[in-house]
Amino acid sequence: MSPSPIEIRPLSREEVRSLDALAADEFGLSTLVLMENAGRGAAAYWAETAGDAGPPKVLVVCGPGNNGGDGGVMARHLDAWGFPVSLAWFAPPESIRGDARVQWEILDRSGIPQQARPDAEPDPAALDALFADADWLVDGLLGTGLARPVAGAFRAVVEAMNRSGKPILALDVPSGLDADSGEPLGVAVRARATVTFAARKFGFDAPGASAYTGEIAVVDIGLPGKLLRRFAR
Ligand SMILES: NC(=O)C1=CN([C@@H]2O[C@H](COP(=O)(O)OP(=O)(O)OC[C@H]3O[C@@H](n4cnc5c(N)ncnc54)[C@H](O)[C@@H]3O)[C@@H](O)[C@H]2O)[C@H](O)CC1
Numbered sequence: 001m002s003p004s005p006i007e008i009r010p011l012s013r014e015e016v017r018s019l020d021a022l023a024a025d026e027f028g029l030s031t032l033v034l035m036e037n038a039g040r041g042a043a044a045y046w047a048e049t050a051g052d053a054g055p056p057k058v059l060v061v062c063g064p065g066n067n068g069g070d071g072g073v074m075a076r077h078l079d080a081w082g083f084p085v086s087l088a089w090f091a092p093p094e095s096i097r098g099d100a101r102v103q104w105e106i107l108d109r110s111g112i113p114q115q116a117r118p119d120a121e122p123d124p125a126a127l128d129a130l131f132a133d134a135d136w137l138v139d140g141l142l143g144t145g146l147a148r149p150v151a152g153a154f155r156a157v158v159e160a161m162n163r164s165g166k167p168i169l170a171l172d173v174p175s176g177l178d179a180d181s182g183e184p185l186g187v188a189v190r191a192r193a194t195v196t197f198a199a200r201k202f203g204f205d206a207p208g209a210s211a212y213t214g215e216i217a218v219v220d221i222g223l224p225g226k227l228l229r230r231f232a233r
């Protein structure tokens with residue numbers, strides 16, 4: 001019997017970011033557990049839809065926050081399932097903290113190839129070469145933590161991802177897309193598909209948003225039914 005999860009209505013950025021705190025404070029459910037469910041769910045979705053021809057080489061593009069951490073979890077599961085996977089963290093190592101740091105350490109000890117690319121002004125040709133070597137890109141750069149227009153290094157990375165011509169799986173929200181308005185802040189990843197956690201975001205239904213989200217799949221991250229029912233349709 002396939003479970004019929006409680007259908008949650010689309011959530012605002014604020015609502016979905018409050019879920020982490022509620023899960024921890026009210027239910028004692030650690031954010032690392034939510035991250036594990038998010039990353040494993042993303043890995044399972046991708047493997048089911050893209051894992052046939054190949055196995056394709058996957059490059060996970062990570063930012064310094066929990067969106068990057070989700071990418072780290074996904075990479076560990078793909079590696080365990082036999083996919084050639086590596087990661088590039090676009091942040092100085094010292095800025096990778098909290099749950100994302102935990103994933104960095106696990107990946108390091110697991111011998112999964114990862115590199116830090118902390119350049120404030122990355123060379124576009126170097127980015128093109130990095131992305132040309134992969135069959136798929138996973139966008140774990142920015143999620144609901146997006147708080148200002150994408151500029152500088154992240155802009156260069158998003159533009160290089162988009163011009164690479166590679167299919168992109170976005171984690172939670174395509175990097176650069178405002179989760180409430182569905183508009184790009186400066187620039188946004190144009191994904192083949194977006195695996196979004198817990199619920200669709202308001203902005204996904206905005207006209208034009210599908211050019212960035214691609215196909216949308218909602219991944220259940222293990223929140224208790226009592227919490228989900230507060231946001232039921
Ligand atoms: N409850 C859930 O849905 C869960 C979500 N998870 C994942 O966590 C991210 C949100 O993580 P957070 O650390 O808050 O932020 P991000 O990783 O999105 O962003 C990282 C960091 O980047 C900085 N930043 C903001 N805007 C910019 C910008 N324009 N340029 C450069 N840097 C920027 C800011 O400091 C952010 O903190 C969510 O999307 C999910 O993927 C959990 O893992 C599971 C539960």
Ligand SMILES: [K+]
Nearest residue numbers: 139142173175
């Ligand atoms: K993302």
